[in-house]
Structures are given as C-alpha cells and as structure tokens.
Amino acid sequence: METAELSSPALLTPELLERYAGPCPRYTSYPSADRFVPMHARGGSSGAPPWAALQQAQTLSLYVHIPFCRSLCYFCACNKVVTKRYDSAASYLETVLREARWYRDCVVEAPVTQLHLGGGTPTFLNDGDLERLILGLGEVFPLQVGDDVEYSVEADPRTLAPHTLDNLRRLGFNRLSMGIQDFNPAVQRAVNRICPPEDVLALTEGARARGFRSISYDLIYGLPGQSVTSLEQTIDIVLEHAPDRIALYHYAHLPQRFKAQRLISSDLIPPPADKIAMQLAATRRLTGAGYHFLGMDHFARPDDGMAQAAAEGRLARNFQGYTLMPADALIGLGASAISYSRDGYWQNQHGVKDYTAAVGGCGNAISRGWKLSDDDRLRQWLIMELMCRLRVERGAVESRTGAPFEHYFHDELARLQPMVDDGLVALDEIGLHVSERGRWFLRNVAAAFDAHLHRSGSGGRYSRVL
Ligand code: SF4
Incomplete structure (x- = not known):
C-alpha cells in the first residue's frame, strides 16, 4: 500500500472510531494479564x-x-x-x-x-x-x-x-x-x-x-x-x-x-x-x-x-x-515481572514491599498466573499471527484444530462480521487478512478471538484503542 493511502484520513471515519476506539486488551499475552x-x-x-x-x-x-x-x-x-x-x-x-x-x-x-x-x-x-x-x-x-x-x-x-x-x-x-x-x-x-x-x-x-x-x-x-x-x-x-x-x-x-x-x-x-x-x-x-x-x-x-x-x-x-x-x-525478575513458558504465565507480587517480603520468605514472589489449555495455546498463536503478520492462514488453523476454520471459530467469525463490513478484515480461501484500515484496530480484531473476554463480558479495565 502506498504511503499516501496508508495515512489517508479517509481510512478512519468518526463512525469507525465510535464503534472500535473503546477499551481493549493490548495482547502482550493471551490471556491478558488481568485474567x-x-x-x-x-x-x-x-x-x-x-x-x-x-x-x-x-x-x-x-x-x-x-x-x-x-x-x-x-x-x-x-x-x-x-x-x-x-x-x-x-x-x-x-x-x-x-x-x-x-x-x-x-x-x-x-x-x-x-x-x-x-x-x-x-x-x-x-x-x-x-x-x-x-x-x-x-x-x-x-x-x-x-x-x-x-x-x-x-x-x-x-x-x-x-x-x-x-x-x-x-x-x-x-x-x-x-x-x-x-x-x-x-x-x-x-x-x-x-x-x-x-x-x-x-x-x-x-x-x-x-x-x-x-x-x-x-x-x-x-x-x-x-x-x-x-x-x-x-x-x-x-x-x-x-x-x-x-x-x-x-x-x-x-x-x-x-x-x-x-x-x-x-x-x-x-x-x-x-x-x-x-x-x-x-x-x-x-x-x-x-x-x-x-x-x-x-x-x-x-x-x-x-x-x-x-x-x-x-x-x-x-x-x-x-x-x-x-x-x-x-523469566521475569523483580516486582510485578511476568514470566512465561510453553505451559503458561506467572507474575510476581506487584509492590516492591510485598515482592521483597515474598522473596525473603521463600525465594520467589510468584502470586498469580495462568496455565494454558490447548484452546488457549491456539488462540495465543492466532493472536500473535494477527499482531505480527496481519493475517491468519486457514490451513494453519485447520492443521492445529483438525476442524474447518469456519467450524472451530464459528462464533468468532460472527463477531468479526461487522469488521468485515467496515473493511477492517477480509476472509478469503487463504484465510483472514487485516487491511491497512484494520491495522489501527488490530486489538479489536484480536479481541474477537479472546474466549476469556467474551466469557466474562469485561471491557472497562483496558486502555482505549485510540
Ligand atoms: S515516572 Fe517517568 S521515568 Fe519513571 S517509569 Fe514512569 S515514565 Fe519512566
């Protein structure tokens, strides 16, 4: 895409902002740390x-x-x-x-x-x-x-x-x-x-x-x-x-x-x-x-x-x-640091005082975390694909799930439909593609695949997309 098109105000309209600029996780992890x-x-x-x-x-x-x-x-x-x-x-x-x-x-x-x-x-x-x-x-x-x-x-x-x-x-x-x-x-x-x-x-x-x-x-x-x-x-x-x-x-x-x-x-x-x-x-x-x-x-x-x-x-x-x-x-060391392995995440005590007391007591300050299920791992990978490559190939999804893309992600694709209609993403025989307009709303596209977010319906604790 040409630079002029990429930065064109026509890509972003007040209606799009109204619909998508609200709070949304940043997806430095999946699930997001508040889970x-x-x-x-x-x-x-x-x-x-x-x-x-x-x-x-x-x-x-x-x-x-x-x-x-x-x-x-x-x-x-x-x-x-x-x-x-x-x-x-x-x-x-x-x-x-x-x-x-x-x-x-x-x-x-x-x-x-x-x-x-x-x-x-x-x-x-x-x-x-x-x-x-x-x-x-x-x-x-x-x-x-x-x-x-x-x-x-x-x-x-x-x-x-x-x-x-x-x-x-x-x-x-x-x-x-x-x-x-x-x-x-x-x-x-x-x-x-x-x-x-x-x-x-x-x-x-x-x-x-x-x-x-x-x-x-x-x-x-x-x-x-x-x-x-x-x-x-x-x-x-x-x-x-x-x-x-x-x-x-x-x-x-x-x-x-x-x-x-x-x-x-x-x-x-x-x-x-x-x-x-x-x-x-x-x-x-x-x-x-x-x-x-x-x-x-x-x-x-x-x-x-x-x-x-x-x-x-x-x-x-x-x-x-x-x-x-x-x-x-x-391995994250220090107050509030987050660690991960292929099996999940764990986070240290947030405050310096609590962190110091915990390490002083037992050598570590682990206080919360998340063990990944197979479904979490799939969504973690998919969200990484979206964030880094702006696309997800349906063949790669199907080889991981053993099920047709539309079948496994039936509810997610229904959630994405308004974004398809707004030109943020497109679905074809190769897979899902984020458009240049959709790049501004990558967090929203990723959120459509966030099973935890949709299970609880929480949306108010995150920063706004724009
Ligand atoms: S107070 Fe300033 S220097 Fe310290 S972490 Fe925040 S932004 Fe960085």
Missing part, C-alpha cells in the same frame, strides 16, 4: 506449574524490572517508585539476585539469548550496581555474548551519562531504547519530563559510536497540550536523529487507575479526533521518510533487522513489544 488467577510456588494448585516447563526451553529470555525513578512523569502508568534515595536500589538488587537463584532449582540450562532491563528507570542504577546485577545473573544463567544475542535496556535520557553507555556496552548490551515521548517544551512541561533534543542527539550519537546496534525511541501521542503541528515538529527532529526503531504509543488517560495522571488536567487532553489526526500525521511523516510500519505501533528503518524480519514473516511479540528473537521461555 491471571492466584498461583503460588508453595504448591496447592493441581498438576505441574507452568515454570516446570522451563526445563524444556531451548532458549531463554530474561527480564529484570528496576522500579526506581528520580522524578515523576505525570503520564506514567508503570510500576515504579519515585525516590531521590539510592540505598533502596542496592537492597532491591540483592532481592532480585536471590530470586534469580531460586530459578537455579528449576534446572534452567537454556542459553540466555535475550536480556531486557525495564522499569521504572534501569539507568537509575549506578555503574557498579549494574555490573553487580549482570555478573550475579551470569552466575545463575548461561548468559550468551556476541552479535546473536539481544541485550537491551530502557534508558531515561535525563539520567543516562556517557560513562553509563560505556558500562552498558562493556556488560554486553547492544540495544538501547530511550523514552522520548515528545520534544515540544510545553508538552514536556505539562508531563514533567524536560529533556532537550540536543541531549538526546548526543546520547544517540554516543551510543552509535560505542557500537550499540539498535537505538529505539519511544514516542507518545495524545499527551496534554499536544497538537498535530507540535507532534509533526517532534517527528521532524526525530527524523534528523534517525533512530533505528520508533515505537509510537497512544496515551491512555486513566486518572482513576493511575494516580500520577491526576496531575494532568483532563481539559488538556486532545479529543479523539485530534489523536487520530496525530497518529495519521506521524505515520505519514515516518513512512514518508522511509520507515517501515510494523504491526500496530512500531516503525523501523529499512536497513534495521526488524523491518527485514517483518518482511520475511519472522516478527514476534512479547511483553516488551515486537521482537526478532522470541525465546522459548521468559
């Missing part, structure tokens, strides 16, 4: 727990949640602790490493090909503690090194010093993701996150010079005080910096759920029609500059591995968004 039920490693649940399948994993991904931040960004919906004191970070690291050692008893021998530090602000940690963390993880897990591994860190450019970049590279990190959100000074003030573009450019160039292979910027549209013009100006600056990847997220204003967002006046939030115009304008600018539009909210330069993977149908999705290297299993 998880109480689960403990002390026993009590029937059958083998999902972490027992870690033994069969051939490759492993690690995620470490570092929840500390120096100041509060008003749009934030992350699990974080805002503090000026550093000593809590040092004791938190001890707990993370203790939790890591608990997994040694799960006989995890698979090589770690992916490591991600998220938060909060992982670069809150000083160089010595970052090193202590990686060396400590290396004592438990077989961390791999080299070009075939993906070690990434979410960095706040306001707290990222050049010596930290040196340290990260020395420890094997090769990917850097920076939270930019918006470069407009008024918007930055409105969300309490002041970061001049010159600083970000210097860090981007510094990271490139040190050999970081992929530099990613996170942007947000729909922030207080943002307009189409201000977002276009931000995108123009971003294009001058030429990051390898860009994630463009929609700001979900949910002040009832996220206390920080109560510091934002609802009057400053752009109305839905303006947000659509922003999304379209940003897409037009980015694709016009040669970036490939991937999935529902990612862009990659044509020479980036992610653009190539998407073209070859190798894109995958995990809790950190789109990825090239999905591992068989993920």
Whole structure:
C-alpha cells in the first residue's frame, strides 16, 4: 500500500472510531494479564506449574524490572517508585539476585539469548550496581555474548551519562531504547519530563559510536497540550536523529487507575479526533521518510533487522513489544515481572514491599498466573499471527484444530462480521487478512478471538484503542 493511502484520513471515519476506539486488551499475552488467577510456588494448585516447563526451553529470555525513578512523569502508568534515595536500589538488587537463584532449582540450562532491563528507570542504577546485577545473573544463567544475542535496556535520557553507555556496552548490551515521548517544551512541561533534543542527539550519537546496534525511541501521542503541528515538529527532529526503531504509543488517560495522571488536567487532553489526526500525521511523516510500519505501533528503518524480519514473516511479540528473537521461555525478575513458558504465565507480587517480603520468605514472589489449555495455546498463536503478520492462514488453523476454520471459530467469525463490513478484515480461501484500515484496530480484531473476554463480558479495565 502506498504511503499516501496508508495515512489517508479517509481510512478512519468518526463512525469507525465510535464503534472500535473503546477499551481493549493490548495482547502482550493471551490471556491478558488481568485474567491471571492466584498461583503460588508453595504448591496447592493441581498438576505441574507452568515454570516446570522451563526445563524444556531451548532458549531463554530474561527480564529484570528496576522500579526506581528520580522524578515523576505525570503520564506514567508503570510500576515504579519515585525516590531521590539510592540505598533502596542496592537492597532491591540483592532481592532480585536471590530470586534469580531460586530459578537455579528449576534446572534452567537454556542459553540466555535475550536480556531486557525495564522499569521504572534501569539507568537509575549506578555503574557498579549494574555490573553487580549482570555478573550475579551470569552466575545463575548461561548468559550468551556476541552479535546473536539481544541485550537491551530502557534508558531515561535525563539520567543516562556517557560513562553509563560505556558500562552498558562493556556488560554486553547492544540495544538501547530511550523514552522520548515528545520534544515540544510545553508538552514536556505539562508531563514533567524536560529533556532537550540536543541531549538526546548526543546520547544517540554516543551510543552509535560505542557500537550499540539498535537505538529505539519511544514516542507518545495524545499527551496534554499536544497538537498535530507540535507532534509533526517532534517527528521532524526525530527524523534528523534517525533512530533505528520508533515505537509510537497512544496515551491512555486513566486518572482513576493511575494516580500520577491526576496531575494532568483532563481539559488538556486532545479529543479523539485530534489523536487520530496525530497518529495519521506521524505515520505519514515516518513512512514518508522511509520507515517501515510494523504491526500496530512500531516503525523501523529499512536497513534495521526488524523491518527485514517483518518482511520475511519472522516478527514476534512479547511483553516488551515486537521482537526478532522470541525465546522459548521468559523469566521475569523483580516486582510485578511476568514470566512465561510453553505451559503458561506467572507474575510476581506487584509492590516492591510485598515482592521483597515474598522473596525473603521463600525465594520467589510468584502470586498469580495462568496455565494454558490447548484452546488457549491456539488462540495465543492466532493472536500473535494477527499482531505480527496481519493475517491468519486457514490451513494453519485447520492443521492445529483438525476442524474447518469456519467450524472451530464459528462464533468468532460472527463477531468479526461487522469488521468485515467496515473493511477492517477480509476472509478469503487463504484465510483472514487485516487491511491497512484494520491495522489501527488490530486489538479489536484480536479481541474477537479472546474466549476469556467474551466469557466474562469485561471491557472497562483496558486502555482505549485510540
Ligand atoms: S515514565 Fe519512566 S521515568 Fe517517568 S515516572 Fe514512569 S517509569 Fe519513571
């Protein structure tokens, strides 16, 4: 599809927004995490727990949640602790490493090909503690090194010093993701996150010079005080910096759920029609500059591995968004971290206090999770296909179910019919295809296949699609 068509306002009408822009899961997991039920490693649940399948994993991904931040960004919906004191970070690291050692008893021998530090602000940690963390993880897990591994860190450019970049590279990190959100000074003030573009450019160039292979910027549209013009100006600056990847997220204003967002006046939030115009304008600018539009909210330069993977149908999705290297299993360490194996998901205690007490007591902080049924696995795979490849082939479904597509998914296809009528998806002899118009509503298309969502009828706890 041509860029002009892709970003045409004609693709999105007020009627479509009315019908589909409401709350919907993001499907970083299936079932979505709000479906998880109480689960403990002390026993009590029937059958083998999902972490027992870690033994069969051939490759492993690690995620470490570092929840500390120096100041509060008003749009934030992350699990974080805002503090000026550093000593809590040092004791938190001890707990993370203790939790890591608990997994040694799960006989995890698979090589770690992916490591991600998220938060909060992982670069809150000083160089010595970052090193202590990686060396400590290396004592438990077989961390791999080299070009075939993906070690990434979410960095706040306001707290990222050049010596930290040196340290990260020395420890094997090769990917850097920076939270930019918006470069407009008024918007930055409105969300309490002041970061001049010159600083970000210097860090981007510094990271490139040190050999970081992929530099990613996170942007947000729909922030207080943002307009189409201000977002276009931000995108123009971003294009001058030429990051390898860009994630463009929609700001979900949910002040009832996220206390920080109560510091934002609802009057400053752009109305839905303006947000659509922003999304379209940003897409037009980015694709016009040669970036490939991937999935529902990612862009990659044509020479980036992610653009190539998407073209070859190798894109995958995990809790950190789109990825090239999905591992068989993920171990999430730290407060609220989620893990998965082929048998299901498990999540740690959410609050730092509860997490620390749980690990102190029994070595792990598992509090809830989900064991996948065969039907869950099928839908998990199908939703991944939709999110990453924008299609599902009926032959692939039928070989998994042994039943005709229309038969197994009779109710789901009935649910999809309005989306077919609206030109969001099409069904032919090959399978189900998401159109360019439907790309904006991928979450809705996926939701048609969410058996848990339709069983309970819940829809109010999720962020809006647009
Ligand atoms: S947006 Fe990032 S840096 Fe800001 S408060 Fe949230 S987690 Fe911390």
